[in-house]
Amino acid sequence: MITLHDLLETPALSRLFTQDQTKNCALQLWLAIFKEEKQISYRMLYGRLVPYSFSANSWSGTDDDKYVSVDGASVQVAQATLYFSSSKAVTLITLLSQGKTIEAVSAELQLGLTEKLAKKFGGATIGSKFHMRPASYLINRDARSRAGLRSPHGSSGAFSASLCSQDKLALFDIDGKASPELAEQLIRQLNGDTGLDFGGIDNSRFGELEMLVFPTLDDEDRELLESTWKSEPVRISV
Numbered sequence: 001m002i003t004l005h006d007l008l009e010t011p012a013l014s015r016l017f018t019q020d021q022t023k024n025c026a027l028q029l030w031l032a033i034f035k036e037e038k039q040i041s042y043r044m045l046y047g048r049l050v051p052y053s054f055s056a057n058s059w060s061g062t063d064d065d066k067y068v069s070v071d072g073a074s075v076q077v078a079q080a081t082l083y084f085s086s087s088k089a090v091t092l093i094t095l096l097s098q099g100k101t102i103e104a105v106s107a108e109l110q111l112g113l114t115e116k117l118a119k120k121f122g123g124a125t126i127g128s129k130f131h132m133r134p135a136s137y138l139i140n141r142d143a144r145s146r147a148g149l150r151s152p153h154g155s156s157g158a159f160s161a162s163l164c165s166q167d168k169l170a171l172f173d174i175d176g177k178a179s180p181e182l183a184e185q186l187i188r189q190l191n192g193d194t195g196l197d198f199g200g201i202d203n204s205r206f207g208e209l210e211m212l213v214f215p216t217l218d219d220e221d222r223e224l225l226e227s228t229w230k231s232e233p234v235r236i237s238v
Helices: 004-008 012-019 086-097 103-107 115-120 168-172 180-196
Strands: 024-035 040-053 058-061 069-070 071-086 128-136 158-165 209-211
Touching: 004 012, 004 128, 004 158, 004 180, 012 024, 012 040, 012 209, 024 086, 024 115, 024 180, 040 086, 040 168, 040 180, 058 115, 069 180, 069 209, 071 086, 071 115, 071 180, 086 103, 086 209, 158 168, 158 180, 168 180
Parallel strands: 040 209
Antiparallel strands: 024 040, 024 071, 058 071, 069 071, 128 158, 158 209
């Protein structure tokens, strides 16, 4: 059985987990935030770790407080993005996989998290029960073949591996029951934010923290930050 250690040591993903102090990454998380009276709960809908050319070692993210009512629940989808040194990636992913909160991980790795963002999503986790999808090569999004999972980039293939939630169906539950209305809302939001197709070919990406390396793109190449399927560029990071 493949382990997290195996993933982190995969040669195809070495760009993400290098100890080279000059290399950087971006981690994007899309979180469903549920509000019930004064209680807040979180679900990680999707996350991705990609090479990046910039590091601030701090979080950014959506800070609005707009919730929508779905089957009686108040929910919003928020994005949290971390630009950081690749030398911290192994520890970061390890701590997150253990169920530690964004706030706790940030404190341990000395990552910047403003008070406002800490209040927004500092208590979120990515979960703690995963199985591992080993690294494989995904063809570019615009390739003629339409079968199977594909790279999120229109013109570049990608090496991809994931931490996969063991209970993806729970992402769409309200009060212990599957909610088609919630699923529709989450799919619409994620499709708009990512350019992916969570209602179709990308539905298996729900509940995954995906690690992506684009071997044909350079860190300084702006194309690294764009996905060009559907004839429209969609930024991988904000």
